[in-house]
Amino acid sequence: MIEMHDVWKVYDNGVEALRGINVKIDRGEFVYIVGPSGAGKSTFIKLMYREEKPTHGVVLINGVNVKRVRDWKIPHVRRKIGVVFQDFKLLNMTAYDNVAFALEAIETPRRKIRPRVEEVLELVGLSDRMFAYPSQLSGGEQQRVAIARAIVNNPSFLIADEPTGNLDPENSWDIMYLLEEINKRGTTIVMATHNKEIVNTLRQRVIAIEQGIIVRDEEGGEYGYED
Numbered sequence: 001m002i003e004m005h006d007v008w009k010v011y012d013n014g015v016e017a018l019r020g021i022n023v024k025i026d027r028g029e030f031v032y033i034v035g036p037s038g039a040g041k042s043t044f045i046k047l048m049y050r051e052e053k054p055t056h057g058v059v060l061i062n063g064v065n066v067k068r069v070r071d072w073k074i075p076h077v078r079r080k081i082g083v084v085f086q087d088f089k090l091l092n093m094t095a096y097d098n099v100a101f102a103l104e105a106i107e108t109p110r111r112k113i114r115p116r117v118e119e120v121l122e123l124v125g126l127s128d129r130m131f132a133y134p135s136q137l138s139g140g141e142q143q144r145v146a147i148a149r150a151i152v153n154n155p156s157f158l159i160a161d162e163p164t165g166n167l168d169p170e171n172s173w174d175i176m177y178l179l180e181e182i183n184k185r186g187t188t189i190v191m192a193t194h195n196k197e198i199v200n201t202l203r204q205r206v207i208a209i210e211q212g213i214i215v216r217d218e219e220g221g222e223y224g225y226e227d
């Protein structure tokens with residue numbers, strides 16, 4: 001479960017990106033984070049995977065306070081979260097190695113790496129592109145590698161910041177169907193997006209943030225903006 005209690009984020013330049021956020025996201029949910037540009041969506045997402053720490057308030061991931069460095073270092077907690085970005089952030093090595101690297105980093109026994117990498121690459125539909133480099137893959141394929149890498153450790157949460165932001169509509173839908181499938185298998189998904197059509201079609205919980213405040217939180221909600 002993800003919980004935020006009176007969370008504020010004030011950047012060093014004085015910008016109040018989040019102003020008193022209270023939210024609870026349960027296991028297995030699929031949540032869209034929407035709102036105008038500069039509203040605080042990425043900041044909200046960054047607090048969840050501890051790219052940023054709250055200035056005030058508490059962020060709990062499965063009951064662990066992300067601000068308490070010692071607790072957070074317990075790999076057990078950190079491994080619970082997979083992250084996907086708009087620009088994929090793949091390393092310049094094969095799809096297979098990008099995914100295997102995530103397992104090597106947590107010292108997975110060698111004999112377990114290959115079957116698991118093959119399994120997730122199959123899940124994302126890339127069995128036949130395993131040894132391609134990012135430059136040889138389409139944007140949609142690169143995002144699928146990034147998703148495979150994010151879920152290879154079986155995280156409880158998959159956090160995505162505009163995962164379809166760099167993709168054409170067809171690839172965007174494919175990525176969304178994949179995220180739905182991952183959610184059905186039990187992973188909680190939190191996704192910041194500007195994609196009105198997706199939010200209005202694949203209905204899920206919608207949390208709208210404006211000027212650092214949650215202004216709407218609806219099950220099966222609409223996108224609600226014109227862009």
Ligand SMILES: Nc1ncnc2c1ncn2[C@@H]1O[C@H](COP(=O)(O)OP(=O)(O)OP(=O)(O)O)[C@@H](O)[C@H]1O
Pocket residue numbers: 011012013015016017035036037038039040041042043044
């Ligand atoms: N590292 C930073 N230092 C200073 N200010 C920042 C930093 N990151 C974000 N901000 C500011 O905090 C506010 C919220 O930014 P954030 O990126 O969270 O918004 P967003 O809703 O994700 O926007 P977009 O939809 O354009 O990605 C903005 O005013 C932004 O300029």
